[in-house]
Amino acid sequence: MSVCAILFDLDGTLTDPKLGITRCIQYALVELGYPPPEAEELLWCIGPPIQESFSQLLQTSDHGVLKEAIALYRRRYSTIGLWENTLYPQITETVKEIRVAGYKTFVATSKPHIYAKQIIEYFGLLSLFDGVYGSELDGTRVVKGELIHYILVTENLLSADVVMVGDRKHDMIGAKLHNITAIGVTYGYGTEEELKTHGADKIAHSPEEIPGLVVV
Structure with a gap:
């Protein structure tokens, strides 16, 4: 070898990155009008591409909805979430x-x-x-x-x-x-x-x- x-x-x-990722997902879901799961219920979202995670969370493959969810996630992640690590x-x-x-x-x-x-x-x-x-x-x-x-x-x-x-x-x-x-x-x-x-x-x-x- x-x-x-x-x-x-x-x-x-x-x-x-548990704290930052779970809080940013919760933030995005709240902004979209969905009740956010507890942080421990979102651990499976750590690792996969974020679009994949939102697709499962929102039960949709609608590009517009996923794009909005990711934009909301990044709004918090880029300023706060990436430091919650x-x-x-x-x-x-x-x-x-x-x-x-x-x-x-x-x-x-x-x-x-x-x-x-x-x-x-x-x-x-x-x-x-x-x-x-x-x-x-x-x-x-x-x-x-x-x-x-x-x-x-x-x-x-x-x-x-x-x-x-x-x-x-x-x-x-x-x-x-x-x-x-x-x-x-x-x-x-x-x-x-x-x-x-x-x-x-x-x-x-x-x-x-x-x-x-x-x-x-």
Whole structure:
């Protein structure tokens, strides 16, 4: 195995965005006239593309309705929600250890990259990543498989040289689409069963376990 680059998901892998994401979803639903579920009932929304989550919450595929819901979500998220976020313990040390071992590191998130970069900067992690990749505000590259393809092409990486680390099935599916080794983390918002069902090759139960699974 000639791994040289590690892709990290953001929400549920590097940071815990529970407070910000759930509050912004609740805000959008209230503004649309819907009773908002409790935060604990919205944890499944952490990880998937936000349009996908609103489609299920509102039981609609109507583009206009979803566009309005996302706009309301972003109204609060861009000014308040993205800061209602915490760094998982030992993440800084974990990424540093991987970089010291000679690996390149990238953020690969379905979240718009303009928000992702602000979050990475806020936590003082920007110098620990060779690039921060995410979707565009219009939904381009919101699907993890498309995002990973974009990173591979942009960074001139071979699938065999890359490992994807993430906490939800979307990370595993995206990785397997490109025959990339996938490490699922269970301290985020996906279960071990979800991760293994969708192709996780290895499982990390804490950030400290990740270097041992990727550094060879």
